[in-house]
Amino acid sequence: MNYRNLILLVLGQCTLGATAPMLVLINGFIGTELAPTEALATLGMGTLVAGTALATVPAARLAQRRGRRFGFMVAAMLSILGSALAIGSIHFHSFTLFCVAMFVLGTTLAFMQQFRFAAAENARPDQISLAVSMILFAGIGSAMIGPRLGVAAAPWLPELPYAGSFVALAVLALACLLVMSFYRSQARPSQSEPTSVTRVQLWRPGYVLGVLCGATSFSVMSLVMTATPISMHHHQGLPLAETADVIQWHIVAMFVPSLFTGYLIKRIGVQWVALLGILINIACVLMALSGVTLQHYLVALVLLGLGWNALFMAGTHWVAVTHAGEERFQAQANNDFIVFACQGVASLSAGFLLALIGWQGLNLVALAMLLICMMVWFHLVLIRQVHRLGVAT
Template sequence: MNNKTFEKSQSSLVQSYVRSTEKQKALYKRTLFVVSISQIFGGAGLAAGVTVGALIAQQMLGTDAYAGLPTALFTLGSAGAAYSVGKLSQRYGRRTGLSVGFIIGGLGAIGVIIAAIINSILLLFASLLIYGAGTATNLQARYAGTDLANSKQRATAISMTMVFTTFGAVAGPNLVNVMGSFAESVGVPSLAGPFILAAAAYILAGLVLFILLRPEPLIIAKAIEAAKQKHHESEEIGTSVHTNKRGIFVGATIMILTQIVMVAIMTMTPVHMSHHGHGLGTVGLVIGFHIGAMYLPSLFTGVLVDKLGRITMAIASGVTLLLAGLIAALAPGDSMTLLIIALSLLGLGWNFGLISGTALLVDSTETSTRAKTQGTVDVLIALSGAAGGALSGMIVAGTSFSTLSVVGGILSILLIPVVIWYRQSKN
C-alpha cells in the first residue's frame, strides 16, 4: 500500500467516526478500556521509585540529607518527558506519545538496576532522570480518556483510568520483599528488586498502548471538532471551546500545590520510618496504603467532581491535605496506624486535587492545542514535585519530619483562596 492509498484509507476511517455518534461512543469506551489496562502496568512501574528510591540513595550516600534526591530526579525527568509526550501526542496522537514515554521509562528502570549492581551513584542519578519518563506518561494517560468525553463525563473518564492504576500501584510496594528476594537470587542488590518490576511493567504498558490504542482518539476528536466548526453546530463532543486562560491557571495551580505537598511528605516517610525501627515490609505497607488512596477513590472522585463541581472538590483537597500534614506531624514515629491514616489522607487529598484540576484544565482548552497545553502544565507539576522532593530531605535534616508535615499542611490551604478567586471571577 503506497502513502497516498494509506492516507486516503485513514481519512476515510476518521470520517466514518465523524459521521457516527455511535462509533464515537464505542471508541470512547474502547479508549477508556485500553488506557485502563495500560495503567495497571504503569501503576506498578511508578511504585518502585516511590518506595525504595530514597532508601537506595541513603544507602549509597550514607546520609539522609540527600535522600530526597531520587524523587527529585525522577520527578525532574518526568518534567522533560511531560513536555515531550504532550508534544508527540499533539502531533501524532496519544498512542505514539504514551507508548514512547512508557518504554523510555522502562529503560530508565533498567539503568537503575545496573547502577545498583556496579554501585555507581552517577549512573543511578542519570537513570532516575530517564525513569521519570514513565511517571510523566502514567500521569498524562489520564487525559486520553477525555478526548471524546463531554463536559459531564470528563472527571469520570479521568477517574476511571486512575482507578486501574491502583491495582499496580498498590501491588508494587507490597512486592518489595518478594522482588528484593528475587533480585538477590540473581545477584542484584535487594533494593533494586522493585525496579526489575518497574522495567517490565513500564515496557508492557507501552506495548499495550502501541498495539491496542487504535483508532487514535485525539485525532478523531480533532476531526469531530473541525466538522462541527465547519457546519456551525454546537453539540457537546467536538464543540469549539475557547481557551480560558484563567481556568488553565487555576487548574494548574490546584495540581501544582497538591503535588508539592504530596511528594514532599511521601518522599521522607520511608526514611522517617526507618529511623524508628520499621522494616522494609512495613514501609511498603504504609506506602501501599498511600498509593491506594491516591488512585482507588478515583471513580467516586470523578463522579463528585462532575456532580458537585471542580471548585468544591478542590477546596476538599486543601482541607484533606491539611489534616494529613497535621496527623503526620503529631503521630509518634513508631505508630504505624497513624502513619497509615496520615499517608492515606495525603493520597486522598492529592486525588481530589488532581482530578478536579485536570477536569478544569480540560474544560478550559481547545482540542486543537489541548495535548500540548496539558504537557506544558504537567511539566510544571513535575517540576513542583521535584522541588518538593529535593527540599524535603533538607528540611527534615535541618529540622524534623514533623516540621515538614506541618509546612506541607499549611501550604495546601493556599488552594482555598485561589479557587474562591476563580469562582468569584465567573460570577
C-alpha cells in the same frame, strides 16, 4: 464513550503506572545506600520528578505530531532503558548513575500522565470527569502491584539489593508495550506546526486554578510521601513491612475515591471538590504533627491520598474543559510541566527538610503550601462569584 480504548488505557495504567509506587517505596532505601550523605537520599526521587517535568512538553509535542499511541509505546521503551540503568547503578555502586536512571524513568512518567487526557478524548464532554476517574481508579492496580512487587522482586538478584525490583519493572513495561500497540487514538495527529495561543487566552481563571490545584496536590503529596519511608524506617525504627503497608494504603487512598470523585464533581461542582481536597490535606498534616506511631503515619498517609485525589481530579477537570481544541496540547504540556516541576522541587527538598527541621517542620512547610492554595481558591471562586452577583444586581 470509546470503552475499548479506555480499557487499554486502564491496562496501561496498571502496568506502566506501577513505576511510581514501586520507586516511592525503594528509592529512599537505595538512595540511603548509595548517596554520600542522608540529606541526598531523596535526590533520586528529585531527579525522577525532574525528568517528568522536563519531558512534559516534548511528550505532548510528540503526541500531537505522532499520536498518543506512539507516545505511550515510547514511554514503555524508556522504562526498560531506565530499569537497565538502575540495575547498572546498583552493580557499580554509582549514585550518579542511579540518578540518571531515575531521570530516564521520570521521562516515562511524563508520557504516562497523558493517560488521563487521552481518556478525556475518548468521552463526551459530560463524561470527561467519569472517564478520567476510570484512569485514576486504575491506579489501584498500580498500588497493589508496585510496592508489593518491589519488595517481592528485591531478592531476585541476591548480590545486588533491589536490582530484582527493576527487572520486574522492565517486565511490566514490556506488558504495557504490548497492550498499547492495540490502542487507536480518537484524535488524528496534527500534520501542521504546533499552534500557539496568547498568554491571555491560555491563562484563564479556571485554567489557573486547575494548574494550581494540580501543583499543590502533587507538591504536598510528594513532600510528605517521599519523607515517610525514611522517617518511619530509619528514624523511628518501624519494620520495612509496615512501611510498605503505609505506602500501599496511601496509594490505594489516592485512587479508590476515583470511583466517586467524577460523580461528585458532576453533583456539587468542581470548585467544591477542590476545596474538599484542600481541607482533607490539612487534616493529613495535623495528624502527622500529632505523633509518630504507626497509626499516626497510616491515618496521615491515607488522608494524604484522599486529599490528593480530590484536589488533583478537580485540577485535571479544569485543565481538560478549559482548553479542548488544538491548543489543548500546549495547555496540557504547560500544566504538567508546572505540576511536576513543583513536585520535583518538593521531592528533592524532602531529604534536606527532614535532615534540617525534622518530620514536624517538614509538615509545617506542607501546611503553608495548602494555605496559599486555599487563599487563591477563595479569590478565584468566592470573591469573583460574589463580585459577579453584585454586578448582576
